[in-house]
Amino acid sequence: MKKTALVSTLALTASMAAAQDQDLPQASSEWFTAGQTTIQEILDRQPNTNTARNVIVLVADGNGVGTNYATRLFVGQQEGGLGEDHVLPYETPEWYSALVKTYNINAQTPDSAPTAGAMNTGVKQRFNLINLGEDAVTGDCRTEDANKLTTFAEIVSGMDKSVGIVSTARLTHATPAAVYAKTAYRNWEDAIEAPGDEGAEAAELGELCPNSKDIATQLIDAMEAGTIDLAMGGGRRHFVPEGTETDEGGEGRRADGTNLIERAQDLGAQYAWDTATAQELTLDGSSPILALFEDSHMEYEADRADEEEPSIAEMTRMAIEALSTNENGYYLEVEAGRVDHANHDGNAYRTLTDGAAFAEAVRVADEMTDDEDTLIIVTADHEHAIAFNGYCGRGSDILGLCYEVSNDGIEHSDQPNMAADGKPYTVLGYLNGTGSVLKEPTEGGNEWTGSRPDVSQEDATDMDYIQQALIPMSSETHSGEDVAVYAKGPYAHLFDGTLEQNVIFHVMHHAVTADDAAAE
Structure with missing residues (x-):
């Protein structure tokens, strides 16, 4: 009864305020009426406390508040406007938002590996390592076993959900690797070095770190274990032996002679390496999917030829179509990795064209899903200088x-x-x-x-x-300033204020286990 009275009082107060506003000389201004509309949209927004069936995290690597601002202007100007007033798909009032502190436990300016790891495990991590606890030492594989953390992918896989990764970077690169890998050094994409000895023989390394595996191997291991159901991106060279020609005429880099693409196919996975073969994939969830569109990173959007490799939006669409066949739901991480790379190059044009492509991927993900059962999170791992x-x-x-x-x-x-x-x-x-x-x-x-x-x-x-x-x-270089997080769907309202980056995991985890929490 008290709640009903309060709602009625608030509605009356809002109505009286609106009537008073009409008497102001600025009331006819478009800026004024737009401001009133925004306030009403925020007032109408109601927290969604459904249990999330699906979680989609879209990460534009290196897309902090500043880079996002530049992308907003770029997209708006490309569409013929002035740019400043443009609204990206995730910047409307229906999205909740917060600021995120990105530092690592030992670094003011963060690296992508531990920032992505924080989002996937719920704890901050050490610079240059992935999904290991704070007692792990960067570059020392001997510290891996005692510090391995449980990932969000492993948790939801245990709930019989599907898991997918999409990236315009190498699938073995820091951000996508954080979905499935646990390693003391992010650069061990196809080989691991013994501590203090770069040229260690495999036998010696095996004695020192018998359970340590390179990142590419960990991806296929995760497919075999049923933890990863779909992986689309670049990095083909890390899955093919040295001296072996890749699909587009390059050469593999693996020193152990293992062809991980063939191993994945032997496990029943479908394989694609360009747009044509991607279009032939069966997206019914009947078998895992491994798509490697480049030997290293995928092309910048500005340089991408449509017939050679799909866009990030197209990969997102394929991933959602495939993963949504699981009635228990899914977890999908989508990374626009090359926003980061173009920033590193000091090349704003390619930074912003990839930022625009990322915004399109967000739009596609939003259109293909239902806010009632899908938590969508849009964020970045760090900003740049x-x-x-x-x-x-x-x-x-x-x-x-x-x-x-x-x-x-x-x-x-x-x-x-x-x-x-x-x-x-x-x-x-x-x-x-x-x-x-x-x-x-x-x-x-x-x-x-x-x-x-x-x-x-x-x-x-x-x-x-x-x-x-x-x-x-x-x-x-990267910079240490805050990034933004935008969210809609179940428990998106938990994103508020200024948060530590590892809190993103805790929102995701709460959203998918809300029924369990209520039962307790």
């Missing part, structure tokens, strides 16, 4: 020059802002990277010198342009 200049007028191309604010209009003026050196500057840049304006000392010298090169709008918006940076680095 990306930075934004000012003061730019509305509609300044996110890839181009920063144009002056127009004092009598909405869109920017036709004059670029000038720095103190008399040269224009771009909206977007990096604090470090290969685009550094500093130059190496000449022979015999020891001082870094240089001045900022001039840049035109045509230069800056070219797909191969490397953004200007400050500190010289061979590869731009």
Whole structure:
């Protein structure tokens, strides 16, 4: 009774406030009415406390708040708008959101392996290792056995749910590997080195770490165990022996002579290596699926030829179609891995085109699922040293020059802002990277010198342009700042405030076990 009275009081209060708002001089403004609409949408939002049948986690690697901001403008401008007011598929009021702290237990600036591991196990981890407890030592396989953690994939597999992985990176790369692998070093994709001895013989390594396996082997082991039902991405070279030609003419890297693709097929798995063979896959859940579309990482979206390999949205669609045949539900992790790689290269164009492709994958996942029984989480593992200049007028191309604010209009003026050196500057840049304006000392010298090169709008918006940076680095770095998480579906409302990254696991786990918790 009290609850009914409270709801009636709130509704009356809201109605009175709305009536008063109409008397304000700004009430006819589109900004004002849009603000009222947003508030009403948030008021109408009700927590979903159903048990989640399915969980989908979509991770744009390296897509922190800044990179996401740039993607928003890029997509909006590509669609003909000014960009700033564009709304990505996961930025509407029906999605709950929070900020996420990404540090590792021993690193202020995180690495993708332990950040992804935190989301898959519920605990923060050590830099460069995957799904091992805090007593594990990076690079020491002897510390693996005593520190192996149970993954979310293993938990839901035990509930008879299916598990799938989609990535535009190598399937053995850090973020996808965190779904199934447990290793003291993220780079052990097809071989493991004995502690302190890079060239250790296999027999010696076997004595030191008899239970240690490379990441590619762990993937096929997980398929054999029934933990992984679908895996789509790159990394073919890590599944094929040295000297063996791969599907597209490359060469395998495995030193142990094992052909893991053949092993997967012997286990009954379907195999695809390009768009054509992917379209021939039977997506009825009757057999596992292994799809390896590149020897290393998949192509950037800007360079992808449709007939050669599928987009991240297309892989997401195939994965959901296949996994949804399980009446008990599924867990799917989708990673846009190359957002991270383009950021490392200081190449904003490819960063944002892959970001746009990721947003499309989110839209597809949302359209193919029901909020009543599917928890969808959109997040990133970390941010990059990306930075934004000012003061730019509305509609300044996110890839181009920063144009002056127009004092009598909405869109920017036709004059670029000038720095103190008399040269224009771009909206977007990096604090470090290969685009550094500093130059190496000449022979015999020891001082870094240089001045900022001039840049035109045509230069800056070219797909191969490397953004200007400050500190010289061979590869731009991650940064330690927060990322965002967006969610909808069962228990999405638990994402609120500022959270530790490992809390993402706990929301997922609570969502799929809600019935069990209620029974207790």
